[in-house]
Amino acid sequence: xxxxxxxxxxxxxxxxxxxxxxxxxxxxxxxxxxxxxxxxxxxxxxxxxxxxxxxxxxxxxxxxxxxxxxxxxxxxxxxxxxxxxxxxxxxxxxxxxxxxxxxxxxxxxxxxxxxxxxxxxxxxxxxxxxxxxxxxxxxxxxxxxxxxxxxxxxxxxxxxxxxxxxxxxxxxxxxxxxxxxxxxxxxxxxxxxxxxxxxxxxxxxxxxxxxxxxxxxxxxxxxxxxxxxxxxxxxxxxxxxxxxxxxxxxxxxxxxxxxxxxxxxxxxxxxxxxxxxxxxxxxxxxxxxxxxxxxxxxxxxxxxxxxxxxxxxxxxxxxxxxxxxxxxxxxxxxxxxxxxxxxxxxxxxxxxxxxxxxxxxxxxxxxxxxxxxxxxxxxxxxxxxxxxxxxxxxxxxxxxxxxxxxxxxxxxxxxxxxxxxxxxxxxxxxxxxxxxxxxxxxxxxxxxxxxxxxxxxxxxxxxxxxxxxxxxxxxxxxxxxxxxxxxxxxxxxxxxxxxxxxxxxxxxxxxxxxxxxxxxxxxxxxxxxxxxxxxxxxxxxxxxxxxxxxxxxxxxxxxxxxxxxxxxxxxxxxxxxxxxxxxxxxxxxxxxxxxxxxxxxxxxxxxxxxxxxxxxxxxxxxxxxxxxxxxxxxxxxxxxxxxxxxxxxxxxxxxxxxxxxxxxxxxxxxxxxxxxxxxxxxxxxxxxxxxxxxxxxxxxx
Numbered sequence: 001x002x003x004x005x006x007x008x009x010x011x012x013x014x015x016x017x018x019x020x021x022x023x024x025x026x027x028x029x030x031x032x033x034x035x036x037x038x039x040x041x042x043x044x045x046x047x048x049x050x051x052x053x054x055x056x057x058x059x060x061x062x063x064x065x066x067x068x069x070x071x072x073x074x075x076x077x078x079x080x081x082x083x084x085x086x087x088x089x090x091x092x093x094x095x096x097x098x099x100x101x102x103x104x105x106x107x108x109x110x111x112x113x114x115x116x117x118x119x120x121x122x123x124x125x126x127x128x129x130x131x132x133x134x135x136x137x138x139x140x141x142x143x144x145x146x147x148x149x150x151x152x153x154x155x156x157x158x159x160x161x162x163x164x165x166x167x168x169x170x171x172x173x174x175x176x177x178x179x180x181x182x183x184x185x186x187x188x189x190x191x192x193x194x195x196x197x198x199x200x201x202x203x204x205x206x207x208x209x210x211x212x213x214x215x216x217x218x219x220x221x222x223x224x225x226x227x228x229x230x231x232x233x234x235x236x237x238x239x240x241x242x243x244x245x246x247x248x249x250x251x252x253x254x255x256x257x258x259x260x261x262x263x264x265x266x267x268x269x270x271x272x273x274x275x276x277x278x279x280x281x282x283x284x285x286x287x288x289x290x291x292x293x294x295x296x297x298x299x300x301x302x303x304x305x306x307x308x309x310x311x312x313x314x315x316x317x318x319x320x321x322x323x324x325x326x327x328x329x330x331x332x333x334x335x336x337x338x339x340x341x342x343x344x345x346x347x348x349x350x351x352x353x354x355x356x357x358x359x360x361x362x363x364x365x366x367x368x369x370x371x372x373x374x375x376x377x378x379x380x381x382x383x384x385x386x387x388x389x390x391x392x393x394x395x396x397x398x399x400x401x402x403x404x405x406x407x408x409x410x411x412x413x414x415x416x417x418x419x420x421x422x423x424x425x426x427x428x429x430x431x432x433x434x435x436x437x438x439x440x441x442x443x444x445x446x447x448x449x450x451x452x453x454x455x456x457x458x459x460x461x462x463x464x465x466x467x468x469x470x471x472x473x474x475x476x477x478x479x480x481x482x483x484x485x486x487x488x489x490x491x492x493x494x495x496x497x498x499x500x501x502x503x504x505x506x507x508x509x510x511x512x513x514x515x516x517x518x519x520x521x522x523x524x525x526x527x528x529x530x531x532x533x534x535x536x537x538x539x540x541x542x543x544x545x546x547x548x549x550x551x552x553x554x555x556x557x558x559x560x561x562x563x564x565x566x567x568x569x570x571x572x573x574x575x576x577x578x579x580x581x582x583x584x585x586x587x588x589x590x591x592x593x594x595x596x597x598x599x600x601x602x603x604x605x606x607x608x609x610x611x612x613x614x615x616x617x618x619x620x621x622x623x624x625x626x627x628x629x630x631x632x633x634x635x636x637x638x639x640x641x642x643x644x645x646x647x648x649x650x651x652x653x654x655x656x657x658x659x660x661x662x663x664x665x666x667x668x669x670x671x672x673x674x675x676x677x678x679x680x681x682x683x684x685x686x687x688x689x690x691x692x693x694x695x696x697x698x699x700x701x
Contacts (some may be wrong), residue, residue, distance in 0.1 A: 001311040002166055006038040006194065006225065007032035010243030010257050012233035014262040014345060014432035015049035016061070019243060022047065022068040024265050025085065026077055031267040033081050035559040038306050040267075041084040043231040043241075044174050045097060048088065050200035051235040056095070056127035062088050066146060071150050073105045080104065082162070082304065084171060086198045088128070090648055091140055091157055093374060097128045097199055099171045101162060107155045107488060109300050110140055110627070117175040121202060121239060121657060121668055124175075124668040134159050135186075137298045156300050159183075161192045163299040167274055167306040168192045170297065174199035177214050189220035189290055190297040195219075195279045196227040203242035203334045205327050205546065205658050212246070212322050220251025223280035223289060225272050232261065234341035235433045238541075238667060240334050247272070250280045252319035260333035262340050262386050299452045301611075327546055328553035331363075334655045335538035336371035342511070342536055343371075343412070344389040349508030350412030352497040353515070354489055355442075355533045356574070357417070357427030357436060360436055360539060361549050362566040364515040366554045367538050368413050369438035372405040373558075379610065395506055406439030414500055414510060416443040418489045420451060424575050429515055431588035434562040443496070454484050468577055480624035482575035486530030493531060511535040514653040519544045519597040521652060522604075522663045523638075524645020525590050540655020541662045543601075544571075562571060593638055601636045601661035606670060611639045611682040612689070619693060632686050636679070643675035 013021045025046055030552065032040040044050050046310040047065045053062050065087040072078065072085070076434070082103045089098040089110055096112035108482055112131035116124035137158035147153055163169035172183040172194045177197055184195045195218065201211060219226045232243030233643050245257040246646045247270045255270040279288060302493040309312050343351065351368055355361045378386035379402050387402060394403065394411035402413065415438075418421075428444065435442035459465050467473030473481075497510040514534030516526050526532040539547060548567050555564035571586040571594075580585075587593050592600075603609045605619060622631055649665035650673050663669045 002307045002472065003196075003271050003311040003314045003316060003443075004167060004272050004274060004306040005024055005036040005269055005314070006247065006306075007035060007037035007266065007267055007269045008196070008227040008229040008245040008247060008257075009040065009042055009268065010230050010266045011043055011046060012341065013043065013046055013049045013235050014233075015051040015230050015236040016055060017049060018047065018064045018068055021049055022071060024071065025068075027265045028267050029077050029083055031265065032269065034270045034678070035267065036442070037081065037269050038304075039082045039084070039169065039194070039196075041171070041198055041229045042086060043082075043229050043427050044086045044198045044200035045088065046231070047087045049235045050231055051237050051239070058089055062090055062557075066143070069100065070146055073102060073107075073146075078105055082108070082169075082191075082302075082306070084196055084198060084492070086173075089140075089157075091138070092680075095127065096131060097124065097173065099173060103302065103304060106150045106530040108302055109120050109160055109412075110155060110157045111159065111171055112157070113173045113176070113602060114159065114177050115176045117341060120660070121142075121547070122175075123387045128309070129488075131159060133425070133528050134581055135295060135297050137300075156457050160300055161187060161190065164302050165305045167194060168299070169194040169196065169306070171196045171198065173197065174201060177218065180572060182218065184218050184224070184226070185222060187297060188224055188281075189229050189287070189294040191291065192224070192297065193274050194207075194225045194227070194272075195376070197229065199228060199230045200241060202239035203259075203330070203656065205330055205542070205583045205662065206382075208244060208324060211244070212253070212324075215246060215248050216251050221542075222592050222617055223250050223284070225249050225274070225277060232266070233264075234338045234345075236411065237662070238654050240338040240656060242334060242515060246538070247317075249319075253322050254317040254319055256320070256323060258404040259323075260330075260337050260374075262337060262374050264385055264452070271314050275318040282638055302528050313347050314457060324664040328550045331539075331542060331546060331550045331658075332370045332554060332558060333374070335367045336374055336660070337353070337535070338656050339368065339371050339538055340375055343396055344393060346511065347393070347508070349393060349501050349506060350414065350510050351512040351513050352414045352416065352494050353440075353513040354418055355415040355431045357430035357434075357566065358569070359544070359551060359566055359571055360517050360520075362430070362513040362563060363550055363554075364513055364537075364539055364544075365415060365434055365438055365440070366551070366558055366560055366563055368440075368513070369409060369560060370558060371407070372408045372439070372539065373476050376403065376405045385519065395508075409439035410441055413438065413440040414443065414496070415440045416445060416493065416496060418445060418447050418492060419449050420485055420574075422485070422577055424578065426569065426572060430562055430566055434566070437560045437562055445492075447485065447492060450488050451485055451491070454482070454488065467596070470577055478576070482573070483527045483530070485575050486527035486573075489531045490529055490533050491681075493534070513537065514655070515539055515545055516653075517542055518659050518662055519594050521649065521655075522601045522661070523588065523592070523641055524648050525596055526648060528648050528651060532653065537653045537655040540653065541658035541664070542656075543598050543659060545598055559588070566633070591641070592634065596634065596638075600635075600642075601663075604642075605661035606661075611635060611679055612685045615686045615689060628690040628697070632690035636683050636686060637671060639679055639682075640677055642681070646671065647673040649673065
């Protein structure tokens with residue numbers, strides 16, 4: 001038996017926080033050593049933080065990363081443990097995303113990334129170049145500052161493996177796992193036994209299954225040990241990196257860390273028997289034939305043992321079931337952790353939410369409630385960092401006991417019901433009840449006097465008085481009167497966020513939370529610069545269907561029973577007067593259902609279909625529910641509203657990314673915001689296809 005204790009980790013890094021990032025890297029290494037590990041892998045670009053984006057173009061970022069590595073090598077941290085650290089490196093004038101292997105205060109190898117992520121949320125080719133020489137190694141000249149610490153002038157740079165006295169190890173980086181010709185295949189054929197992956201992979205609803213399948217299949221096909229490390233947290237942008245560091249052996253998961261947590265450092269270790277890899281591969285004769293024929297990776301010889309000298313006292317870790325969260329749990333945990341990181345790193349004193357009593361704002365409130373639960377539970381379990389953050393944000397002295405989740409919410413979460421003459425008793429009641437269940441400081445205010453003042457101003461300017469449609473007004477008047485209310489709510493929310501801490505004798509300011517869901521953003525069903533304009537939005541990447549499922553789940557599992565009543569109520573903006581024969585609803589206003597919006601969104605973004613191809617697809621998918629002409633009208637209606645409202649996405653509040661069909665214009669969904677909303681060529685083509693399909697149905701009958 002050759003048993004080795006290996007370690008991976010999830011770190012809550014923050015872009016450009018070199019001091020904090022280095023501290024967390026060191027803490028993870030020390031924890032790994034304390035657990036008996038002789039190898040530790042960390043997340044991608046862990047020293048500067050993965051989310052530096054265009055800061056990677058600055059020489060400072062590379063220089064500070066080297067300064068951190070020098071400090072790491074300057075003490076006993078790397079003694080007797082191989083550390084695999086992520087950082088940017090400039091080699092021969094080219095910037096690479098590298099894994100740097102260090103041991104006993106020396107650099108063993110710099111391994112540049114071979115395949116860069118360059119789709120969706122990722123722009124790595126903007127900042128880095130992929131290594132163009134697979135299975136080749138060059139020489140890297142160290143700077144005098146580094147050489148003074150390591151005693152080395154040159155180190156290997158390239159695509160190679162480490163050959164220890166008793167084992168072999170090599171790495172791939174994040175995106176490479178997802179590629180068809182992943183490096184671990186060639187490494188396995190070269191005889192490498194341990195693969196590591198330092199990653200910067202973000203959370204997305206229902207995505208973990210795909211990642212875990214790939215990790216398991218990486219060694220199920222060719223055998224081996226696979227260690228996966230990841231960031232976990234908000235490192236300065238819209239993404240939440242969801243951890244889940246894990247270790248797999250021959251296709252089976254033997255260790256798995258948490259996906260969501262406020263804990264800044266989590267180390268996952270396992271004892272692995274490397275002889276099981278030899279046995280697994282030895283029974284696979286076709287692999288042996290390919291291995292015998294392939295060009296081997298170059299190896300760097302390292303005089304160090306990964307395995308225990310005496311294997312018998314050390315029991316290999318056993319396979320275990322993979323833990324997955326339900327989508328409802330993901331919504332309760334991911335955005336909550338993202339909000340906690342944003343709050344504690346922004347310097348704010350808390351959050352303020354316009355709580356209307358509807359589904360979207362209620363789900364946002366519930367997520368803040370979940371955030372308070374996670375933070376207080378972590379502090380109660382001994383997380384000193386969480387306890388320190390709670391006291392600082394809530395402005396509590398050290399002699400006061402740590403608060404409960406509800407007590408923390410009272411300190412840091414303010415909700416406000418901005419009612420008008422168009423608001424109902426039901427939404428007002430639900431708003432107050434939910435705030436009480438969470439523990440928020442709740443305000444119930446009327447905005448009618450402010451609305452009336454704005455309308456009076458317009459009347460004085462124009463000598464015309466606008467009316468709602470139900471009172472005989474035009475569509476233009478009706479929309480303008482609704483928008484006045486919506487925009488006033490935004491202005492008042494920011495006024496309250498700035499001044500309420502002062503009113504309560506506290507310092508700082510509150511961050512305003514938005515609560516527009518991904519489907520409303522796609523359709524543009526929001527007023528520009530209304531309450532969708534906020535500081536951050538935890539549900540901006542979540543569909544209405546998932547929001548409603550979360551409300552049902554949260555009523556039972558979060559302890560906020562009012563969420564069930566919210567979910568059962570029809571969605572309404574409550575911006576028009578309520579009459580016996582008229583009650584405003586979202587779906588009637590939009591001219592399409594939320595379920596239909598979800599379909600349009602996935603076809604537009606994920607399936608990459610324009611108007612004509614979307615019509616063709618839906619002609620088949622919806623053939624039993626609508627005629628060709630009706631489907632054509634639905635598709636044209638969607639693209640008309642999507643395109644004429646696309647400009648709203650340019651000012652969209654930064655939102656938690658959770659869906660692949662997010663219309664976020666700033667990072668994810670790069671499209672024009674000025675369209676020909678008539679789509680003349682495309683719509684004529686749709687009409688012709690619809691007529692042809694209708695004629696064919698008539699001929700069949």
